[in-house]
Amino acid sequence: MNSDTNLMEVTIKGVFMVNILGRSVPAVMLEDEEGSLMPIHIGNSEALSINSVLRNETMPRPMTHDLIVTMLERLGTRVESVFIDEKIDNIYYARLRLNKNGSSVEFDARPSDCIAIALRQNAPILINRDIFTDDSINKESFQLSKSVDDFE
Amino acid sequence: MNSDTNLMEVTIKGVFMVNILGRSVPAVMLEDEEGSLMPIHIGNSEALSINSVLRNETMPRPMTHDLIVTMLERLGTRVESVFIDEKIDNIYYARLRLNKNGSSVEFDARPSDCIAIALRQNAPILINRDIFTDDSINKESFQLSKSVDDFE
Numbered sequence: 001m002n003s004d005t006n007l008m009e010v011t012i013k014g015v016f017m018v019n020i021l022g023r024s025v026p027a028v029m030l031e032d033e034e035g036s037l038m039p040i041h042i043g044n045s046e047a048l049s050i051n052s053v054l055r056n057e058t059m060p061r062p063m064t065h066d067l068i069v070t071m072l073e074r075l076g077t078r079v080e081s082v083f084i085d086e087k088i089d090n091i092y093y094a095r096l097r098l099n100k101n102g103s104s105v106e107f108d109a110r111p112s113d114c115i116a117i118a119l120r121q122n123a124p125i126l127i128n129r130d131i132f133t134d135d136s137i138n139k140e141s142f143q144l145s146k147s148v149d150d151f152e
Numbered sequence: 153m154n155s156d157t158n159l160m161e162v163t164i165k166g167v168f169m170v171n172i173l174g175r176s177v178p179a180v181m182l183e184d185e186e187g188s189l190m191p192i193h194i195g196n197s198e199a200l201s202i203n204s205v206l207r208n209e210t211m212p213r214p215m216t217h218d219l220i221v222t223m224l225e226r227l228g229t230r231v232e233s234v235f236i237d238e239k240i241d242n243i244y245y246a247r248l249r250l251n252k253n254g255s256s257v258e259f260d261a262r263p264s265d266c267i268a269i270a271l272r273q274n275a276p277i278l279i280n281r282d283i284f285t286d287d288s289i290n291k292e293s294f295q296l297s298k299s300v301d302d303f304e
Contacts, residue, residue, distance in 0.1 A: 043197055045195055045196070045198075062261055071224070091212070113216050
């Protein structure tokens, strides 16, 4: 599937705890230029990892995504972009595009890993426009139960 | 610190839930040739990642350590070994040694990431002999509360 032409860039508003069926789970919030938001539910450790880079925190030991970025840099590779381009059975699929000596190489990955890596390299985060349109939410109706500041 | 001469190889017996101060937390269990065991407490997602490779499970989307190994392979790099060689304030520190075109490059990493990556590449897992001797446990006295089979 080549959907590059239908990709739009988003920024990351933050990681929030959202209520799903009575359970509080972390979600990373994507935001477009107009301020529309789209949540993607992620795991706890990915939430911590994304949060730590958004806050510029340094851990005593490298987190997994810090290790990835350090390895890629030392191997002379740059993260060109990441893109979330598929949704099947309510699961998002993403890809990470590396640039090595001018050639691009793509890897299947989860959105949470892609976002955690892209933020550490200031690489663009892209998403299929149709997915964003379908899954973006009304800010007012959305209960940001609490910021992940309270999340450990 | 060059402690290569004092390193011993261990295998991974599995991931278990152990009781620490009344809380059940995952631990990866290292085992030496004589069957002595040494637990290292790890996070939930690292426990799932190590468990999935021990059981040869394939996930619909690549886990973070699957992504790392795929990237390293495509970038022509091999995991030479990983080693846990320091313990400071009850926290273990480890390093990952890559081999690229015959040269070794080392990266600071957490033991859990090192183990999850090494198992996927059949790379040797080494530990400082003094650390293993100090922290290995008496199997009989140790309560393996339950296997991580029950762990989600």
